[in-house]
Amino acid sequence: MNDEPELADTQREHWQHTYTAHPGMYGEQPSAPAVHAADVFRSVDATDVLELGAGHGRDALYFAREGFTVQATDFxxxxxxxxxxxxxxxxxxxxxxxxxxxxxxxxxxxxxxxxAVFAHMLLCMALSTKEIQALVGEVRRVLRPGGTFVYAVRHTGDTHYGSGTAHGDDIFEHGGFAVHFFPRHLVDALAEGWNLAEVHAFEEGELPRRLWRITQTRPR
Known part of the structure:
Protein backbone atom coordinates (compact mmCIF):
# COMPACT_ATOMS: atom_id res chain seq x y z
CA MET A 1 0.00 0.00 0.00
CA ASN A 2 1.45 3.32 -1.05
CA ASP A 3 -0.89 5.32 1.17
CA GLU A 4 -0.32 3.44 4.45
CA PRO A 5 0.79 6.41 6.62
CA GLU A 6 -1.84 8.75 5.13
CA LEU A 7 -4.62 6.19 5.58
CA ALA A 8 -3.59 5.44 9.16
CA ASP A 9 -3.49 9.13 10.05
CA THR A 10 -6.90 9.67 8.46
CA GLN A 11 -8.29 6.76 10.46
CA ARG A 12 -6.90 8.20 13.69
CA GLU A 13 -8.71 11.49 13.03
CA HIS A 14 -11.88 9.64 12.09
CA TRP A 15 -11.91 7.68 15.36
CA GLN A 16 -11.21 10.86 17.35
CA HIS A 17 -14.23 12.56 15.80
CA THR A 18 -16.36 9.42 16.25
CA TYR A 19 -15.60 9.05 19.98
CA THR A 20 -16.19 12.77 20.50
CA ALA A 21 -19.52 12.74 18.67
CA HIS A 22 -20.69 9.42 20.14
CA PRO A 23 -19.36 8.96 23.72
CA GLY A 24 -19.56 5.35 24.81
CA MET A 25 -20.61 4.40 21.28
CA TYR A 26 -20.31 0.65 21.89
CA GLY A 27 -22.27 0.72 25.12
CA GLU A 28 -21.29 -0.62 28.52
CA GLN A 29 -21.72 -4.34 27.93
CA PRO A 30 -18.53 -6.27 27.10
CA SER A 31 -18.02 -7.85 23.72
CA ALA A 32 -18.55 -11.59 23.41
CA PRO A 33 -14.81 -12.15 22.74
CA ALA A 34 -13.97 -10.31 25.99
CA VAL A 35 -16.30 -12.55 28.00
CA HIS A 36 -14.63 -15.59 26.42
CA ALA A 37 -11.17 -14.16 27.00
CA ALA A 38 -11.84 -13.52 30.68
CA ASP A 39 -12.77 -17.17 31.12
CA VAL A 40 -9.63 -18.29 29.27
CA PHE A 41 -7.38 -15.93 31.21
CA ARG A 42 -8.89 -17.04 34.51
CA SER A 43 -8.40 -20.71 33.62
CA VAL A 44 -4.64 -20.18 33.24
CA ASP A 45 -4.37 -18.03 36.39
CA ALA A 46 -3.58 -14.83 34.52
CA THR A 47 -3.81 -11.71 36.66
CA ASP A 48 -2.74 -8.84 34.41
CA VAL A 49 -4.15 -8.08 30.98
CA LEU A 50 -2.98 -5.75 28.24
CA GLU A 51 -5.77 -4.60 25.92
CA LEU A 52 -4.81 -3.15 22.56
CA GLY A 53 -7.25 -0.73 20.95
CA ALA A 54 -9.35 -0.38 24.09
CA GLY A 55 -11.41 2.56 22.77
CA HIS A 56 -13.74 3.94 25.42
CA GLY A 57 -13.18 0.83 27.51
CA ARG A 58 -16.18 -1.49 27.62
CA ASP A 59 -13.92 -4.57 27.56
CA ALA A 60 -11.11 -3.14 29.71
CA LEU A 61 -13.67 -2.19 32.35
CA TYR A 62 -15.18 -5.67 32.21
CA PHE A 63 -11.76 -7.25 32.80
CA ALA A 64 -11.24 -4.91 35.76
CA ARG A 65 -14.66 -5.75 37.21
CA GLU A 66 -13.73 -9.42 36.87
CA GLY A 67 -10.68 -8.81 39.07
CA PHE A 68 -7.90 -8.46 36.50
CA THR A 69 -5.34 -5.66 36.50
CA VAL A 70 -5.67 -3.97 33.11
CA GLN A 71 -3.34 -1.89 30.97
CA ALA A 72 -5.47 -0.30 28.24
CA THR A 73 -3.94 1.29 25.15
CA ASP A 74 -5.48 3.19 22.26
CA PHE A 75 -4.42 5.90 19.79
CA ALA A 116 -2.45 -12.01 28.75
CA VAL A 117 -3.18 -9.77 25.77
CA PHE A 118 -6.59 -9.00 24.26
CA ALA A 119 -7.51 -7.15 21.07
CA HIS A 120 -11.03 -6.95 19.65
CA MET A 121 -11.12 -5.61 16.07
CA LEU A 122 -7.76 -3.87 16.50
CA LEU A 123 -5.67 -6.10 14.24
CA CYS A 124 -8.17 -5.64 11.40
CA MET A 125 -7.90 -1.85 11.39
CA ALA A 126 -6.02 0.04 8.65
CA LEU A 127 -2.78 -1.87 9.19
CA SER A 128 -0.70 -3.51 6.49
CA THR A 129 0.13 -7.21 6.72
CA LYS A 130 3.70 -6.24 7.59
CA GLU A 131 2.50 -3.99 10.42
CA ILE A 132 0.20 -6.71 11.75
CA GLN A 133 3.06 -9.21 11.75
CA ALA A 134 5.28 -6.75 13.61
CA LEU A 135 2.53 -6.11 16.17
CA VAL A 136 2.02 -9.81 16.87
CA GLY A 137 5.78 -10.09 17.31
CA GLU A 138 5.54 -7.35 19.93
CA VAL A 139 2.67 -9.16 21.65
CA ARG A 140 4.82 -12.27 21.86
CA ARG A 141 7.70 -10.22 23.28
CA VAL A 142 5.68 -8.69 26.13
CA LEU A 143 3.85 -11.91 27.05
CA ARG A 144 5.32 -14.12 29.72
CA PRO A 145 6.11 -17.71 28.63
CA GLY A 146 2.79 -19.55 28.58
CA GLY A 147 0.91 -16.27 28.22
CA THR A 148 -2.30 -16.10 26.20
CA PHE A 149 -3.28 -13.85 23.29
CA VAL A 150 -6.95 -13.58 22.31
CA TYR A 151 -7.93 -11.42 19.35
CA ALA A 152 -10.93 -11.03 17.07
CA VAL A 153 -10.90 -9.85 13.45
CA ARG A 154 -13.25 -9.56 10.52
CA HIS A 155 -12.37 -12.05 7.79
CA THR A 156 -12.66 -12.41 4.04
CA GLY A 157 -16.05 -14.12 4.36
CA ASP A 158 -17.53 -10.83 5.62
CA THR A 159 -20.21 -9.15 3.51
CA HIS A 160 -18.11 -5.98 3.13
CA TYR A 161 -15.03 -7.79 1.86
CA GLY A 162 -14.23 -6.79 -1.70
CA SER A 163 -16.53 -3.77 -1.77
CA GLY A 164 -16.18 -0.10 -0.94
CA THR A 165 -12.92 1.78 -1.47
CA ALA A 166 -10.03 -0.63 -2.02
CA HIS A 167 -6.67 0.30 -0.50
CA GLY A 168 -4.83 -2.91 -1.36
CA ASP A 169 -3.62 -5.66 0.99
CA ASP A 170 -7.22 -6.81 1.67
CA ILE A 171 -8.13 -3.39 3.11
CA PHE A 172 -11.50 -1.93 2.12
CA GLU A 173 -13.13 1.26 3.41
CA HIS A 174 -16.83 1.74 4.16
CA GLY A 175 -18.38 4.85 5.68
CA GLY A 176 -15.00 6.25 6.62
CA PHE A 177 -13.84 3.10 8.43
CA ALA A 178 -11.06 1.05 6.84
CA VAL A 179 -10.88 -2.68 7.61
CA HIS A 180 -8.15 -5.20 6.88
CA PHE A 181 -10.09 -8.39 6.23
CA PHE A 182 -8.17 -11.50 7.31
CA PRO A 183 -7.71 -14.52 5.05
CA ARG A 184 -7.18 -17.78 6.92
CA HIS A 185 -3.57 -18.07 5.79
CA LEU A 186 -2.78 -14.81 7.62
CA VAL A 187 -4.19 -16.23 10.87
CA ASP A 188 -2.01 -19.31 10.42
CA ALA A 189 1.07 -17.22 9.62
CA LEU A 190 0.55 -15.11 12.75
CA ALA A 191 0.36 -18.31 14.81
CA GLU A 192 3.74 -19.63 13.66
CA GLY A 193 5.90 -20.20 16.73
CA TRP A 194 2.82 -20.10 18.99
CA ASN A 195 0.45 -22.79 20.22
CA LEU A 196 -2.77 -22.14 18.28
CA ALA A 197 -5.65 -23.23 20.52
CA GLU A 198 -8.70 -22.08 18.57
CA VAL A 199 -10.04 -20.24 15.53
CA HIS A 200 -13.72 -19.67 16.28
CA ALA A 201 -16.09 -18.16 13.69
CA PHE A 202 -18.88 -15.90 14.95
CA GLU A 203 -21.09 -12.99 13.90
CA GLU A 204 -21.57 -9.61 15.52
CA GLY A 205 -23.76 -6.56 15.04
CA GLU A 206 -25.58 -5.50 11.93
CA LEU A 207 -25.08 -6.98 8.41
CA PRO A 208 -23.93 -9.08 10.43
CA ARG A 209 -20.17 -8.64 10.60
CA ARG A 210 -18.36 -11.97 10.29
CA LEU A 211 -15.36 -12.52 12.49
CA TRP A 212 -12.85 -15.02 13.80
CA ARG A 213 -11.87 -15.18 17.47
CA ILE A 214 -8.35 -16.54 17.75
CA THR A 215 -6.76 -17.90 20.91
CA GLN A 216 -3.05 -18.69 20.93
CA THR A 217 -0.39 -19.03 23.61
CA ARG A 218 3.29 -18.28 23.79
CA PRO A 219 5.19 -21.56 24.38
CA ARG A 220 6.85 -21.97 27.75
Whole structure:
Protein backbone atom coordinates (compact mmCIF):
# COMPACT_ATOMS: atom_id res chain seq x y z
CA MET A 1 0.00 0.00 0.00
CA ASN A 2 1.45 3.32 -1.05
CA ASP A 3 -0.89 5.32 1.17
CA GLU A 4 -0.32 3.44 4.45
CA PRO A 5 0.79 6.41 6.62
CA GLU A 6 -1.84 8.75 5.13
CA LEU A 7 -4.62 6.19 5.58
CA ALA A 8 -3.59 5.44 9.16
CA ASP A 9 -3.49 9.13 10.05
CA THR A 10 -6.90 9.67 8.46
CA GLN A 11 -8.29 6.76 10.46
CA ARG A 12 -6.90 8.20 13.69
CA GLU A 13 -8.71 11.49 13.03
CA HIS A 14 -11.88 9.64 12.09
CA TRP A 15 -11.91 7.68 15.36
CA GLN A 16 -11.21 10.86 17.35
CA HIS A 17 -14.23 12.56 15.80
CA THR A 18 -16.36 9.42 16.25
CA TYR A 19 -15.60 9.05 19.98
CA THR A 20 -16.19 12.77 20.50
CA ALA A 21 -19.52 12.74 18.67
CA HIS A 22 -20.69 9.42 20.14
CA PRO A 23 -19.36 8.96 23.72
CA GLY A 24 -19.56 5.35 24.81
CA MET A 25 -20.61 4.40 21.28
CA TYR A 26 -20.31 0.65 21.89
CA GLY A 27 -22.27 0.72 25.12
CA GLU A 28 -21.29 -0.62 28.52
CA GLN A 29 -21.72 -4.34 27.93
CA PRO A 30 -18.53 -6.27 27.10
CA SER A 31 -18.02 -7.85 23.72
CA ALA A 32 -18.55 -11.59 23.41
CA PRO A 33 -14.81 -12.15 22.74
CA ALA A 34 -13.97 -10.31 25.99
CA VAL A 35 -16.30 -12.55 28.00
CA HIS A 36 -14.63 -15.59 26.42
CA ALA A 37 -11.17 -14.16 27.00
CA ALA A 38 -11.84 -13.52 30.68
CA ASP A 39 -12.77 -17.17 31.12
CA VAL A 40 -9.63 -18.29 29.27
CA PHE A 41 -7.38 -15.93 31.21
CA ARG A 42 -8.89 -17.04 34.51
CA SER A 43 -8.40 -20.71 33.62
CA VAL A 44 -4.64 -20.18 33.24
CA ASP A 45 -4.37 -18.03 36.39
CA ALA A 46 -3.58 -14.83 34.52
CA THR A 47 -3.81 -11.71 36.66
CA ASP A 48 -2.74 -8.84 34.41
CA VAL A 49 -4.15 -8.08 30.98
CA LEU A 50 -2.98 -5.75 28.24
CA GLU A 51 -5.77 -4.60 25.92
CA LEU A 52 -4.81 -3.15 22.56
CA GLY A 53 -7.25 -0.73 20.95
CA ALA A 54 -9.35 -0.38 24.09
CA GLY A 55 -11.41 2.56 22.77
CA HIS A 56 -13.74 3.94 25.42
CA GLY A 57 -13.18 0.83 27.51
CA ARG A 58 -16.18 -1.49 27.62
CA ASP A 59 -13.92 -4.57 27.56
CA ALA A 60 -11.11 -3.14 29.71
CA LEU A 61 -13.67 -2.19 32.35
CA TYR A 62 -15.18 -5.67 32.21
CA PHE A 63 -11.76 -7.25 32.80
CA ALA A 64 -11.24 -4.91 35.76
CA ARG A 65 -14.66 -5.75 37.21
CA GLU A 66 -13.73 -9.42 36.87
CA GLY A 67 -10.68 -8.81 39.07
CA PHE A 68 -7.90 -8.46 36.50
CA THR A 69 -5.34 -5.66 36.50
CA VAL A 70 -5.67 -3.97 33.11
CA GLN A 71 -3.34 -1.89 30.97
CA ALA A 72 -5.47 -0.30 28.24
CA THR A 73 -3.94 1.29 25.15
CA ASP A 74 -5.48 3.19 22.26
CA PHE A 75 -4.42 5.90 19.79
CA UNK A 76 -7.45 8.04 20.73
CA UNK A 77 -6.98 10.30 23.77
CA UNK A 78 -10.73 10.99 23.68
CA UNK A 79 -11.56 7.31 24.01
CA UNK A 80 -9.05 6.83 26.83
CA UNK A 81 -10.42 9.83 28.72
CA UNK A 82 -13.90 8.27 28.54
CA UNK A 83 -12.40 5.00 29.78
CA UNK A 84 -10.74 6.65 32.79
CA UNK A 85 -13.93 8.51 33.71
CA UNK A 86 -15.94 5.29 33.56
CA UNK A 87 -13.33 3.42 35.62
CA UNK A 88 -13.67 6.01 38.39
CA UNK A 89 -17.47 5.85 38.23
CA UNK A 90 -17.40 2.04 38.49
CA UNK A 91 -14.84 2.03 41.27
CA UNK A 92 -12.21 0.04 39.37
CA UNK A 93 -9.75 2.87 38.60
CA UNK A 94 -7.12 1.30 40.87
CA UNK A 95 -7.02 -1.71 38.56
CA UNK A 96 -6.91 0.21 35.27
CA UNK A 97 -4.06 2.18 33.70
CA UNK A 98 -4.16 3.77 30.26
CA UNK A 99 -1.59 4.75 27.68
CA UNK A 100 -1.98 6.46 24.31
CA UNK A 101 -0.19 4.27 21.80
CA UNK A 102 -0.07 3.72 18.04
CA UNK A 103 0.32 -0.01 17.41
CA UNK A 104 2.53 0.72 14.43
CA UNK A 105 5.18 1.49 17.07
CA UNK A 106 6.78 -0.97 19.56
CA UNK A 107 4.67 -1.65 22.62
CA UNK A 108 5.74 0.47 25.64
CA UNK A 109 6.18 -2.57 27.90
CA UNK A 110 9.11 -4.66 29.07
CA UNK A 111 9.79 -8.15 27.78
CA UNK A 112 7.70 -10.92 29.40
CA UNK A 113 5.78 -8.43 31.55
CA UNK A 114 2.10 -9.43 31.13
CA UNK A 115 0.09 -12.62 31.51
CA ALA A 116 -2.45 -12.01 28.75
CA VAL A 117 -3.18 -9.77 25.77
CA PHE A 118 -6.59 -9.00 24.26
CA ALA A 119 -7.51 -7.15 21.07
CA HIS A 120 -11.03 -6.95 19.65
CA MET A 121 -11.12 -5.61 16.07
CA LEU A 122 -7.76 -3.87 16.50
CA LEU A 123 -5.67 -6.10 14.24
CA CYS A 124 -8.17 -5.64 11.40
CA MET A 125 -7.90 -1.85 11.39
CA ALA A 126 -6.02 0.04 8.65
CA LEU A 127 -2.78 -1.87 9.19
CA SER A 128 -0.70 -3.51 6.49
CA THR A 129 0.13 -7.21 6.72
CA LYS A 130 3.70 -6.24 7.59
CA GLU A 131 2.50 -3.99 10.42
CA ILE A 132 0.20 -6.71 11.75
CA GLN A 133 3.06 -9.21 11.75
CA ALA A 134 5.28 -6.75 13.61
CA LEU A 135 2.53 -6.11 16.17
CA VAL A 136 2.02 -9.81 16.87
CA GLY A 137 5.78 -10.09 17.31
CA GLU A 138 5.54 -7.35 19.93
CA VAL A 139 2.67 -9.16 21.65
CA ARG A 140 4.82 -12.27 21.86
CA ARG A 141 7.70 -10.22 23.28
CA VAL A 142 5.68 -8.69 26.13
CA LEU A 143 3.85 -11.91 27.05
CA ARG A 144 5.32 -14.12 29.72
CA PRO A 145 6.11 -17.71 28.63
CA GLY A 146 2.79 -19.55 28.58
CA GLY A 147 0.91 -16.27 28.22
CA THR A 148 -2.30 -16.10 26.20
CA PHE A 149 -3.28 -13.85 23.29
CA VAL A 150 -6.95 -13.58 22.31
CA TYR A 151 -7.93 -11.42 19.35
CA ALA A 152 -10.93 -11.03 17.07
CA VAL A 153 -10.90 -9.85 13.45
CA ARG A 154 -13.25 -9.56 10.52
CA HIS A 155 -12.37 -12.05 7.79
CA THR A 156 -12.66 -12.41 4.04
CA GLY A 157 -16.05 -14.12 4.36
CA ASP A 158 -17.53 -10.83 5.62
CA THR A 159 -20.21 -9.15 3.51
CA HIS A 160 -18.11 -5.98 3.13
CA TYR A 161 -15.03 -7.79 1.86
CA GLY A 162 -14.23 -6.79 -1.70
CA SER A 163 -16.53 -3.77 -1.77
CA GLY A 164 -16.18 -0.10 -0.94
CA THR A 165 -12.92 1.78 -1.47
CA ALA A 166 -10.03 -0.63 -2.02
CA HIS A 167 -6.67 0.30 -0.50
CA GLY A 168 -4.83 -2.91 -1.36
CA ASP A 169 -3.62 -5.66 0.99
CA ASP A 170 -7.22 -6.81 1.67
CA ILE A 171 -8.13 -3.39 3.11
CA PHE A 172 -11.50 -1.93 2.12
CA GLU A 173 -13.13 1.26 3.41
CA HIS A 174 -16.83 1.74 4.16
CA GLY A 175 -18.38 4.85 5.68
CA GLY A 176 -15.00 6.25 6.62
CA PHE A 177 -13.84 3.10 8.43
CA ALA A 178 -11.06 1.05 6.84
CA VAL A 179 -10.88 -2.68 7.61
CA HIS A 180 -8.15 -5.20 6.88
CA PHE A 181 -10.09 -8.39 6.23
CA PHE A 182 -8.17 -11.50 7.31
CA PRO A 183 -7.71 -14.52 5.05
CA ARG A 184 -7.18 -17.78 6.92
CA HIS A 185 -3.57 -18.07 5.79
CA LEU A 186 -2.78 -14.81 7.62
CA VAL A 187 -4.19 -16.23 10.87
CA ASP A 188 -2.01 -19.31 10.42
CA ALA A 189 1.07 -17.22 9.62
CA LEU A 190 0.55 -15.11 12.75
CA ALA A 191 0.36 -18.31 14.81
CA GLU A 192 3.74 -19.63 13.66
CA GLY A 193 5.90 -20.20 16.73
CA TRP A 194 2.82 -20.10 18.99
CA ASN A 195 0.45 -22.79 20.22
CA LEU A 196 -2.77 -22.14 18.28
CA ALA A 197 -5.65 -23.23 20.52
CA GLU A 198 -8.70 -22.08 18.57
CA VAL A 199 -10.04 -20.24 15.53
CA HIS A 200 -13.72 -19.67 16.28
CA ALA A 201 -16.09 -18.16 13.69
CA PHE A 202 -18.88 -15.90 14.95
CA GLU A 203 -21.09 -12.99 13.90
CA GLU A 204 -21.57 -9.61 15.52
CA GLY A 205 -23.76 -6.56 15.04
CA GLU A 206 -25.58 -5.50 11.93
CA LEU A 207 -25.08 -6.98 8.41
CA PRO A 208 -23.93 -9.08 10.43
CA ARG A 209 -20.17 -8.64 10.60
CA ARG A 210 -18.36 -11.97 10.29
CA LEU A 211 -15.36 -12.52 12.49
CA TRP A 212 -12.85 -15.02 13.80
CA ARG A 213 -11.87 -15.18 17.47
CA ILE A 214 -8.35 -16.54 17.75
CA THR A 215 -6.76 -17.90 20.91
CA GLN A 216 -3.05 -18.69 20.93
CA THR A 217 -0.39 -19.03 23.61
CA ARG A 218 3.29 -18.28 23.79
CA PRO A 219 5.19 -21.56 24.38
CA ARG A 220 6.85 -21.97 27.75
Missing amino acids: SPVGLEQLRDAAREQGVDERVTTAMHDVREPLPLADASVD
